[in-house]
Amino acid sequence: MMPEMLDKLDRYRAEMVRRNIPSGVVEQWIGAALPCATLTLDGGGPVVGRYGGPLLLPPGAPDPEFPFVASLNCADLPGKVTGLPLPPDGRLLLFAFPDLDGGGQVMYVPEGAAVEERVITFEYYDEDPDCLEISKQYPQGELRMAADVSLPFHSSKAKATDHGWRGEDLPWAPYASIHSDLWNVVDGRDFPRGGWVQVGGYALEECMDVTP
Template identity: 45%
Template sequence: MTPDEMRERLGPFRDKALARGIPAEDVERWMDTVRPCATLAEGGDGPVVGRFGGPLMLPVGTPHPFHPFVASIDLAALPAGATDLPLPPDGHLLLFAYPEDFGDGDTMGSVVYVPAGTAVEERDKEGWAWFDNDDEYQEVFAQFPQEQLRATVDVSLPYHHWVEIPEEPRWVPLPGHPHSEELAAVWRETHGDIVSSGRLQLGGYADQEAIDTDPVGQAMSYALDEAQAGRWGGGEPVSADLADWVLLADWTPWIDGLEGATVHWAVQRADLAARRFDRTFTTVDWNP
């Protein structure tokens, strides 16, 4: 999707923002932040690009991921320009996560990249680390979706509007966007008329039930803490600059008992370009 095509899609957003009295130059600057993304859903007319659930096919010899299997995505089937992420042109992405935040700052998921032509073997989807330990986890996993996924190329604007600073007032509007709170509110009101609906999104901006700051920033903060403690990152440097991080995927599970939960897979753009999917950090927002 070209920049002009993305801006054209944002017509309803522009019209409503201007009607609210937000200065035109501020509206245009906000629209300059637009990113392409792929909405993955069961319905629609787009190509089939993967599925929730299904057989778990891991590269031979790969340790079983700690978290449960969510979805597989065929990168070669994604429409051209669906995201601005430096994704491989082919192969499969396997997403893993548990949709609950235990409050310890640990990553709640992972990503495995399976290059095209890799020898794979089917694994037990119920073989993740704590499946047998608690009926509650089994009940949650039993509700994971099981359906094919079709891709629709969409556009994405920020849902968040603040950044945190070390001194008072602690939270301020996004730099360069004095009307960020109003603009984010207009996006939330109009995005349903602009983009399609689906449980899984690749690229774009992160969304969740209660959002003021960027969820990718929270993932970065947790990753820095975990890397400093030697529990994540493989001993390699982790950037503290949010500009170096991107949203790989968002998932809204719609699971009984975990209503409102959202899973975010975030990664440093350099790691993504280097296909270091093992350095993806996963956070969950859930406001019970």
């Protein structure tokens, strides 16, 4: 991992020890750390994509199911930062709506592919005008990358049994709330303008399913 990632983990370790969390639990948590990239409008790092802008899709590509949120340049997202085997070039298009089931969608557009601007009107805009208003308020602007590190927030995992799948608590489950609070303290950042996009790492919220 990069020096800034290791420094963040060292500060987290020191704070957990100060709170008398068993050292074995702390090291298991840190051992599960994954690199990730944090993309924001307010950062000072390189530009790797943008929020908003026109939706440019290949002519034969299907319509997305959710509004367009952001585009990311794969060539500008190195694997040592994201921890992901992304394509070496081309763009990732991100689509989402916060109040609709299903979460979101990702589409890949290869480098050099012919594209055209596509304007989409979703049916739920007519059913609920608030959806359209929320989409219009999505942030716009260049996304800048910072190398970051991610720890798991899930406290259980799925385990196969003769009778199907069941949840099994992870070693840090009894300290999950402390972990969440301390990681936010170590993170030390206010909620950035326009939120952020995280590429790689763990989800920031445990789903209802026990598979993180």
